[in-house]
Structures are given as structure tokens and as C-alpha cells.
Amino acid sequence: MNGTFLGMPAFPEAAREAVRDERLRGNLRHATHTIRAKRAAAVAEVSDWAELREAGRRIKDHTLRHLDRHLLRLEESVTAAGGTVHWAADAAEANRIVTALVRATGESEVVKVKSMATQEIGLNEALEAAGIRAYETDLAELIVQLGDDRPSHILVPAIHRNRAEIRDVFRSEMAAWGRPAPEDLTDSPAALAEAARLHLREKFLRAKVGISGANFMVAETGTLVVVESEGNGRMCLTLPETLISVVGIEKTVPTWRDLEVFLQTLPRSSTAERMNPYTSLWTGTADGDGPRAFHLVLLDNGRTDTLADEVGRQALRCIRCSACLNVCPVYERAGGHAYGSVYPGPIGAILSPQLRGTASGIDASLPFASSLCGACYEVCPVAIDIPEVLVHLRERVVQGGPATREGTKVVLRPAKGHAAERAAMRAARWAFGRPGVLRTGQRLAARTRRLHPRTLPGPGRAWTATRELPPVPAEPFRDWWERTDGGRNEGDAPQDPEETK
Amino acid sequence: MRVALFLTCVNDTLYPDTGRAVVRLLTRLGVDVDFPVGQTCCGQAHYNTGYRHEAEPLARRFAEVFGGYEAVVTPSGSCGAMVRELYPRMGERARAEGRGGALAAALAPVVPRTYELTEFLVDVLGVTDVGASYPHTVTYHPTCHGLRGLGLGDRPLRLLRAVKGLDLRELPGAEECCGFGGTFALKNPDVSAAMGADKVRSAESTGAEVLCAADNSCLMHLGGTMARLRTGMRPVHIAEILASTEEDPLS
Numbered sequence: 001m002n003g004t005f006l007g008m009p010a011f012p013e014a015a016r017e018a019v020r021d022e023r024l025r026g027n028l029r030h031a032t033h034t035i036r037a038k039r040a041a042a043v044a045e046v047s048d049w050a051e052l053r054e055a056g057r058r059i060k061d062h063t064l065r066h067l068d069r070h071l072l073r074l075e076e077s078v079t080a081a082g083g084t085v086h087w088a089a090d091a092a093e094a095n096r097i098v099t100a101l102v103r104a105t106g107e108s109e110v111v112k113v114k115s116m117a118t119q120e121i122g123l124n125e126a127l128e129a130a131g132i133r134a135y136e137t138d139l140a141e142l143i144v145q146l147g148d149d150r151p152s153h154i155l156v157p158a159i160h161r162n163r164a165e166i167r168d169v170f171r172s173e174m175a176a177w178g179r180p181a182p183e184d185l186t187d188s189p190a191a192l193a194e195a196a197r198l199h200l201r202e203k204f205l206r207a208k209v210g211i212s213g214a215n216f217m218v219a220e221t222g223t224l225v226v227v228e229s230e231g232n233g234r235m236c237l238t239l240p241e242t243l244i245s246v247v248g249i250e251k252t253v254p255t256w257r258d259l260e261v262f263l264q265t266l267p268r269s270s271t272a273e274r275m276n277p278y279t280s281l282w283t284g285t286a287d288g289d290g291p292r293a294f295h296l297v298l299l300d301n302g303r304t305d306t307l308a309d310e311v312g313r314q315a316l317r318c319i320r321c322s323a324c325l326n327v328c329p330v331y332e333r334a335g336g337h338a339y340g341s342v343y344p345g346p347i348g349a350i351l352s353p354q355l356r357g358t359a360s361g362i363d364a365s366l367p368f369a370s371s372l373c374g375a376c377y378e379v380c381p382v383a384i385d386i387p388e389v390l391v392h393l394r395e396r397v398v399q400g401g402p403a404t405r406e407g408t409k410v411v412l413r414p415a416k417g418h419a420a421e422r423a424a425m426r427a428a429r430w431a432f433g434r435p436g437v438l439r440t441g442q443r444l445a446a447r448t449r450r451l452h453p454r455t456l457p458g459p460g461r462a463w464t465a466t467r468e469l470p471p472v473p474a475e476p477f478r479d480w481w482e483r484t485d486g487g488r489n490e491g492d493a494p495q496d497p498e499e500t501k
Numbered sequence: 502m503r504v505a506l507f508l509t510c511v512n513d514t515l516y517p518d519t520g521r522a523v524v525r526l527l528t529r530l531g532v533d534v535d536f537p538v539g540q541t542c543c544g545q546a547h548y549n550t551g552y553r554h555e556a557e558p559l560a561r562r563f564a565e566v567f568g569g570y571e572a573v574v575t576p577s578g579s580c581g582a583m584v585r586e587l588y589p590r591m592g593e594r595a596r597a598e599g600r601g602g603a604l605a606a607a608l609a610p611v612v613p614r615t616y617e618l619t620e621f622l623v624d625v626l627g628v629t630d631v632g633a634s635y636p637h638t639v640t641y642h643p644t645c646h647g648l649r650g651l652g653l654g655d656r657p658l659r660l661l662r663a664v665k666g667l668d669l670r671e672l673p674g675a676e677e678c679c680g681f682g683g684t685f686a687l688k689n690p691d692v693s694a695a696m697g698a699d700k701v702r703s704a705e706s707t708g709a710e711v712l713c714a715a716d717n718s719c720l721m722h723l724g725g726t727m728a729r730l731r732t733g734m735r736p737v738h739i740a741e742i743l744a745s746t747e748e749d750p751l752s
């Protein structure tokens with residue numbers, strides 16, 4: 001994935017900084033709570049939401065099961081409509097293809113929209129290395145680009161910024177990228193939007209090459225779909241002479257009719273709207289209308305490996321609505337950057353370690369970046385059981401096990417640093433297999449309870465740094481049960497050895 | 502009716518008062534309670550941390566120990582959800598991995614007969630007024646596994662509303678996780694503590710003296726946070742409130 005994320009610290013360390021950043025927590029709290037309430041209301045309006053969710057799940061599952069077939073169909077339809085299809089096995093190949101396509105046009109500037117897949121592969125950096133400048137045109141992505149920042153949310157990549165910060169970024173950076181922001185720019189939303197509009201318009205009117213992603217690709221017709229709120233996407237998709245779309249293979253749906261389900265569930269789940277303000281659909285090329293040339297780069301980059309995993313493959317159902325981020329209490333405190341990936345939040349915690357593998361520290365820590373509260377599963381419009389996949393990936397990290405890497409079945413070794421935990425878990429299971437041992441341990445704890453330290457060493461320190469420990473009772477329940485014959489003969493409580501001294 | 506109390510290892514070791522309250526409450530309601538001493542732990546910490554194979558023998562033990570009872574009652578939403586939601590999944594995985602259907606077969610009869618306490622009271626015994634008295638202001642936190650795993654719904658609230666003298670305060674953001682999450686509290690201590698502190702502050706904002714839940718694990722985390730933040734609130738398990746009567750009040 002994106003080179004800028006390499007060398008990220010593991011999630012707990014990255015989150016620690018974010019938790020302490022009061023301003024960031026305030027921004028995130030405000031944004032997620034607002035959208036959370038709106039989404040709930042938008043979903044409640046639909047009487048058949050449960051059925052739509054189930055339909056979405058089934059369409060996606062079915063498509064994924066026969067993805068090879070649907071992709072070939074898609075290639076055929078796109079080609080028949082005048083487009084050209086390219087297959088990219090990984091990030092490097094995709095970047096090579098796109099760079100060559102842009103070079104062939106002789107241009108050194110491109111406009112981009114809806115391009116999470118291109119962030120995943122680090123396309124902007126690759127283009128820059130080839131002397132091509134890429135301009136992000138989605139408002140939030142523009143803010144991220146101008147601020148030399150990283151996206152922290154699927155839908156609102158600049159969610160971690162407030163208006164005043166955005167104004168400061170516009171004022172100081174816009175000039176270096178094109179039309180400068182007005183001298184007297186205020187932080188009112190209208191003023192900020194107008195500054196961005198003028199800045200971007202200049203780009204749209206000049207650009208000869210556009211690069212996009214897509215929300216859906218319809219196999220039967222070869223149609224690509226982008227849904228958005230700003231209209232910038234439509235400019236990007238229609239004004240340039242050449243359009244290059246880089247799309248993950250899992251975005252395929254078999255038929256035009258399948259869109260019906262997702263065009264209902266996606267807007268309500270993501271922006272709490274009944275319908276997207278702009279839904280752009282295009283099929284190949286047409287004379288005198290839109291781009292002259294259309295290229296579709298189908299991106300694998302770990303997706304077929306993910307598909308090979310029975311439990312984990314459901315992550316590929318994701319339609320990137322971001323509802324799971326907005327409802328996640330961990331995302332709310334840790335922020336999107338802590339996930340070290342363009343896919344943050346609960347979906348990122350299960351998608352990134354599958355696409356990239358669990359070898360790095362950050363990827364091995366992501367499956368643990370959840371309290372398993374289940375709120376993400378509850379809101380997901382395609383019913384991805386995120387907690388189930390998290391636990392499945394935890395198993396892969398701590399125990400190792402079978403996985404598919406670059407099309408080959410491998411047996412992964414456990415990630416480093418879990419040996420002590422594994423031993424402790426084994427010991428606990430051993431003791432729990434023997435009630436007598438458990439009782440001895442309980443009695444020992446009860447007898448020494450006055451001696452227990454108030455702060456613990458090792459992993460226990462994490463507990464006592466912020467929370468008091470519960471006092472150990474004088475008598476565990478099972479001893480009380482036996483002593484009193486199930487509560488029938490309450491006698492004297494046992495003497496506390498410390499008190500009788 | 503003869504039911505088995507599945508107390509869970511945390512309650513047995515650290516919260517015996519909750520166990521005693523369940524026994525008192527159920528006995529008062531005419532239920533014959535047994536505590537099979539062969540019980541230990543449901544294996545949730547193992548399973549959820551990625552040690553599914555370490556959890557399997559514990560599931561098998563659960564089936565052996567509790568197999569012969571009409572019903573199994575547990576005062577823990579998360580251990581209840583472990584049994585009802587995840588045990589069947591473990592049985593299926595064992596079968597799928599070619600280790601036979603023995604685990605699934607052993608679990609099949611006991612899993613649907615396992616109830617969380619408030620579920621057992623409302624659904625099986627059919628009571629919401631259990632004759633309790635508890636003259637205090639209380640706010641209730643629906644823990645995640647009780648809420649989403651078991652779907653307890655408003656059962657605990659209905660039980661609390663019927664308690665004499667109890668002043669129930671609505672908890673803002675009730676459905677948000679408290680940040681415990683088992684080993685999550687140790688692996689991601691900063692986020693966990695921040696979630697706990699936020700939960701405690703919203704509980705405090707209700708003006709309640711007592712924060713009540715149906716799971717001592719979450720209460721351990723929240724109680725520890727309250728003590729550190731010096732809020733003056735107390736964590737109390739719902740079983741202890743429901744066991745409290747005018748003659749024999751919870752101190």
C-alpha cells in the first residue's frame with residue numbers, strides 16, 4: 001500500500017498520541033456523533049432496511065464467489081463500448097500502467113477524484129517520480145493534499161481538521177498549487193467552498209487527463225458508477241480528453257439491476273442522504289460526449305488472496321460507506337491516522353491486514369484495535385461481521401496458520417512478541433481445566449489479598465495506570481457455596497488472616 | 502425447576518457477592534439452584550484474543566458440566582454471549598477443520614438452554630417485578646455483548662423499573678462501549694481508558710449514585726475508573742439490586 005504509511009508504529013502507540021490530542025478528539029467526536037445520529041434517522045425512514053441489507057450481502061457474496069466470470073464479462077462489455085481494460089496484479093504494476101498511459105498523452109498534469117484505490121497504491125507519489133503532477137479535486141482530499149497530510153476517513157479524509165485549520169491551510173498553501181486563496185479568507189463554510197471552487201475550476205478547465213476510482217462496475221453493461229456530493233467528480237469525469245479509472249476488482253456487480261440496492265443503502269449509510277446529489281455513470285466512450293479515451297485498470301493488490309480466505313473474504317463486500325468508522329468508539333478516540341492505512345476504522349482493521357499481510361508491526365496490531373463491541377457489524381449495510389473477522393485475524397497473528405499470499409497457499413508463522421501471552425493462555429486453560437487448581441489459586445489470592453500491590457508490573461501496569469484494581473474478596477464464591485451448603489446454612493464468614501493477627 | 506448457576510470465573514474469584522445475590526434472588530422466586538463445582542471459565546478471553554484452540558476444551562467442559570440441567574443461568578452478558586453465539590461457531594469450525602462433530606453435538610442441547618440472568622427472569626420465569634426494593638438513584642449501562650450479542654433489549658430496564666424505591670436515570674450514549682473489551686483493556690490501554698472515562702462522565706452527568714450493569718467485567722473497568730476519577734459513584738451488578746429487599750437490603 002501507500003509508501004507514506006510504511007514504518008508506522010503499531011496501533012496502540014499511534015493511538016496514544018491521538019488520545020492525548022484534545023483538539024483532534026473534539027473534531028472527531030463532533031463529526032462522528034453528528035453523522036451517527038443523522039444516519040440512524042435516514043435508515044429508520046426505510047421500512048425494508050433489513051431486506052435491503054440482506055440483498056446487498058447476497059449480491060456481493062454471490063458476485064465474489066464467481067468473480068472470475070464477472071470480471072471477464074466486464075472486460076468484454078467495457079471493450080465493446082470502446083474502453084480499454086488493463087489488469088494490475090499489484091501496486092507497482094498498476095502504477096506502471098497508469099504512468100505509461102499518462103505519458104502517452106504527453107501531459108504532465110492530471111486531475112483526480114474518488115481515488116481511494118490510487119491512494120492504496122501510492123499513485124500520486126509514482127506519478128510525481130515520473131514528473132507528473134496530480135491534483136486532488138474532492139474537497140476533503142484537496143485539503144489533505146494542500147496540508148501535506150494523510151487521509152483519516154474513507155468519506156471525509158479531512159475529518160480530523162476543523163474549519164479554522166482548513167482556512168489556514170488554504171491561505172498558506174493554495175498559491176503553490178494554482179490559484180491562491182483570497183487574502184481575507186474567513187473560516188465560514190461558504191467562503192471556504194468558494195475558494196476551493198475557484199481554485200479547482202482552473203484545474204478542471206485545463207486538464208486533459210482525469211483519473212478516477214469507481215463505486216461500482218456493472219459487468220453486463222461495462223458501466224462505471226461514481227456517487228458524490230460535490231459535482232467535482234462529474235467535472236473530472238467529463239471534461240478531460242482521457243479518463244483512467246483505477247478500481248479494485250471487488251467493486252464489480254453483475255447486472256444493472258443490482259445497483260438498485262446499493263444506490264439506496266450507500267447514501268443513507270454514508271452521508272445520511274436519501275440519494276446522492278451526483279450519481280455519474282459512464283460506459284466506454286461516445287462520439288462528441290465526454291472523454292475520447294477511456295482506460296480501466298482493474299486492481300488486485302491482495303484481493304484474490306483475501307478472497308481465498310473463507311472467513312476474511314466478507315471484507316470485500318465493503319461498499320466504503322464509512323458507517324462503521326462513524327459509529328466506532330475506538331476510531332473516535334484514536335483517529336484515522338493511527339490505523340496506518342487509507343482504510344481506517346473497523347473496516348481498515350480487517351481489510352489492511354488482509355491486503356498487506358500481517359508481517360509488519362502495524363498490520364499485526366490492527367486486528368486488536370477493537371473492543372469487539374459489535375457496533376460496526378450492526379450498522380454495516382452489507383452485514384460484514386467485522387468482529388468475527390477481527391478474531392479470525394487475531395488467531396492468524398498469535399498462532400500463525402494457513403493463508404494465501406500472491407496466489408500461493410502458505411502457512412504463516414505467528415507474529416513476533418506473542419510467546420509470553422501464548423504461554424499464559426495455555427497455562428490459564430490448563431488451570432481452568434482443573435477446578436481444584438483454580439480453587440487453590442483463588443484461595444491463595446484471597447489469603448494474600450492485603451499484600452496485593454496497588455500498581456502492577458508488566459502488562460498489568462496498563463490497567464493500574466488509569467484504573468483501580470478491584471479488591472480480592474476474602475472468600476471465593478465456590479468456597480462460600482460449600483461452606484454454607486448453597487446458602488442454606490450461613491455461618492460465620494471466614495476470618496481474615498490479616499485482621500486476626 | 503432445577504437450574505444450574507454458571508457464575509463465570511471472574512465472578513467466582515472477584516465478585517462472589519453477585520453469585521450470592523443470584524442464589525438469593527432465584528431461591529426467593531422458587532427456583533432450585535445448583536452450582537456444579539466442576540465449572541470454571543467459558544474461554545472467552547482465549548477465543549477473543551485469537552486462541553480458539555485453547556478455548557475449545559473449555560467449551561467441551563462446559564457441555565459436560567452443564568449438560569444435565571433444564572436451564573443454565575449466568576449473571577454475565579459477555580459469557581452468556583460466548584456460549585450462545587460463539588460456542589456453536591466453534592463447533593462448526595471444528596467440524597469444518599475435519600476434527601469431527603463431537604464438540605458441536607455435545608454443545609447442541611446445552612447452548613439454547615443457557616440464559617443470561619435478566620433473560621431468564623423475564624422470558625423463562627415470566628416476571629418483571631421480582632419483589633426487590635432499592636431506594637437509590639441508578640443509571641443502567643447496557644453492555645455490548647448483552648445488547649448486541651444476546652439482544653437483551655429492555656429486559657434489564659423493565660426489571661429495574663419494577664424495583665421499589667429505585668429512581669432510574671437515563672444514561673446518555675448508553676449503547677456506546679465502555680472500553681473494557683477483555684484483553685483490549687491491556688493491549689490498547691490509552692483508548693480503553695479514554696472510553697471508560699467518557700462512559701463514567703456520562704454516568705455522572707445523570708446524578709445517579711449507582712452505575713448498574715449486567716456484567717461485572719465491564720463494571721470492574723468502570724468501577725476502577727470511577728475510583729481513580731473520584732466520582733463517588735458505585736458500580737453495582739443488577740443481580741445485587743434485584744436481590745435486595747426491604748427486610749434484607751443491599752448495604
Ligand code: SF4
Pocket residue numbers: 269317318319320321322323324325347376379380381382383384
Ligand atoms: S465495512 Fe460496512 S459499514 Fe464499514 S465502510 Fe464497508 S460497507 Fe460501510
